[in-house]
Amino acid sequence: MRREGPAVAGDLVLLDDRSVDQAYAEQLADRVATIYESLRGQPGLAPSTRVDRLFTELVELCGDDGGDLSPRAARVLGDERIVSRLAGLHELCAEGEYLMETHWSRRIAAAGRPREVLEQFPYIGNYRELTRLEINLLRCFGVEPGKARRICFLGAGPLPLSALCLHEELGVPVDVVDRSTEAVALGSACVNALIGPGAVRFHRAEAAEFEQVADADVVVLGALAGLEPEAKNAILASLRQRLGPGAVLLVRSAAGLRRLLYPAVGTHELGGWERLGVLHPLNDVINSVIVLRRP
Numbered sequence: 001m002r003r004e005g006p007a008v009a010g011d012l013v014l015l016d017d018r019s020v021d022q023a024y025a026e027q028l029a030d031r032v033a034t035i036y037e038s039l040r041g042q043p044g045l046a047p048s049t050r051v052d053r054l055f056t057e058l059v060e061l062c063g064d065d066g067g068d069l070s071p072r073a074a075r076v077l078g079d080e081r082i083v084s085r086l087a088g089l090h091e092l093c094a095e096g097e098y099l100m101e102t103h104w105s106r107r108i109a110a111a112g113r114p115r116e117v118l119e120q121f122p123y124i125g126n127y128r129e130l131t132r133l134e135i136n137l138l139r140c141f142g143v144e145p146g147k148a149r150r151i152c153f154l155g156a157g158p159l160p161l162s163a164l165c166l167h168e169e170l171g172v173p174v175d176v177v178d179r180s181t182e183a184v185a186l187g188s189a190c191v192n193a194l195i196g197p198g199a200v201r202f203h204r205a206e207a208a209e210f211e212q213v214a215d216a217d218v219v220v221l222g223a224l225a226g227l228e229p230e231a232k233n234a235i236l237a238s239l240r241q242r243l244g245p246g247a248v249l250l251v252r253s254a255a256g257l258r259r260l261l262y263p264a265v266g267t268h269e270l271g272g273w274e275r276l277g278v279l280h281p282l283n284d285v286i287n288s289v290i291v292l293r294r295p
Contacts (some may be wrong), residue, residue: 025075028061032260033081035061036089045096047103055096062257063284073256086260093261094224101159102186108159109189118194124161130285131165134250137291138218141276143248145218146170152177152216154207154235155225158186160200162220167199174200177210208238219243223252223262223287233269240272243294249273251290255280258288265290 035058045051076082082089104121111117118124138145145151145166152175153163163174176191178184181204188202203210207225219239226232239249251270254262267275273292280288 021072022075025072025079028257029076029079029081032058032061032076032089033085036085036092039092039096040088044099045092046099051096055093058093059261059286062260063286070256073259076257077259082260089260090227090263094227097224098157098183101157102182105159105186105190109186109193111193114190114193121159121161126285127161128165129283130281130287130289131162131169133279133281133285134220134289135166135169137277137279137289138248138250141248141291141293143218146172148172148217150175150216152210152213152219153222154210154213154219155179155222156183156187157222157224158183158190160187160191162222163200164191164194166220167195175203175212175216176200177203177205177207177213179204179206208235211242213239214242214244216243216247218248218250220250221252223254227263229263229269232263232265236269236273240294245294247294248276249292249294251292252287253278253290254286255288258286261286264288 035054039045039051039054042048042051042054077086104117108114108117108121135145148170150173151163151166151170153160153166154177156163156176156178158178158180160176160178163176166172167174176184176187178187184202184204191200191202203212207221208231213219221235221239226235236251243249251265252262253265255264270290270292272295274295276291276293278288278290
């Protein structure tokens with residue numbers, strides 16, 4: 001009689017690729033759910049041995065799937081254990097990132113040799129690589145960011161390394177905007193310790209309400225600016241009204257399993273923009289980048 005189900009060779013169960021992917025997706029979803037509950041159970045998410053280990057493992061689990069939504073990623077993201085926790089997971093990641101940046105921003109600002117402390121920051125290479133990817137992506141579409149009057153970064157947080165990297169790569173003045181008074185104070189002190197005041201200006205404002213964004217030729221919308229879809233839509237709608245014709249907007253998003261770390265920006269949220277392209281890095285850079293132009 002023919003046996004139904006997986007083929008068996010001795011004690012070895014032979015599974016087809018689909019079964020292997022399904023089993024892997026279930027294990028991954030279970031592990032992500034366990035990490036989520038462990039992070040929720042911590043007394044705080046400021047950097048510590050335990051918190052750092054949990055976040056590092058989470059990033060490593062997501063990091064091997066940077067492209068668009070693969071069947072494996074779709075299975076994980078569709079798993080009920082993930083669906084029920086995804087919004088909470090984004091909130092935990094945002095809080096953990098803010099507290100990590102706060103810790104390092106204070107260290108850099110207080111250091112006698114701030115550049116040396118900056119180089120100790122474990123993700124400085126990722127920031128530099130993402131910035132260079134974004135600059136080269138703009139040039140692919142005929143935009144020379146080095147000729148911009150100003151660049152504006154919305155949602156920079158307390159450690160505005162992307163804005164710093166943009167200025168150092170291009171020599172263009174950068175406006176940094178964040179809704180948090182604390183983030184603006186910390187970010188300003190950190191950047192002033194590194195390069196002095198003037199070239200990077202700081203503003204405390206809601207991303208959807210910053211009127212001076214109209215002076216920028218290139219705008220970068222941080223992945224955590226507008227964590228909820230409604231907030232992100234409000235920012236995008238405001239930028240469509242405020243930016244001048246031909247101004248370019250880089251929207252940081254996430255793809256594949258990296259959607260577990262950052263919310264993805266869907267095409268339905270991009271109406272009214274000229275869409276130039278999208279980049280899904282497959283290396284250690286976590287964020288995807290969507291390139292839009294104001295018609």
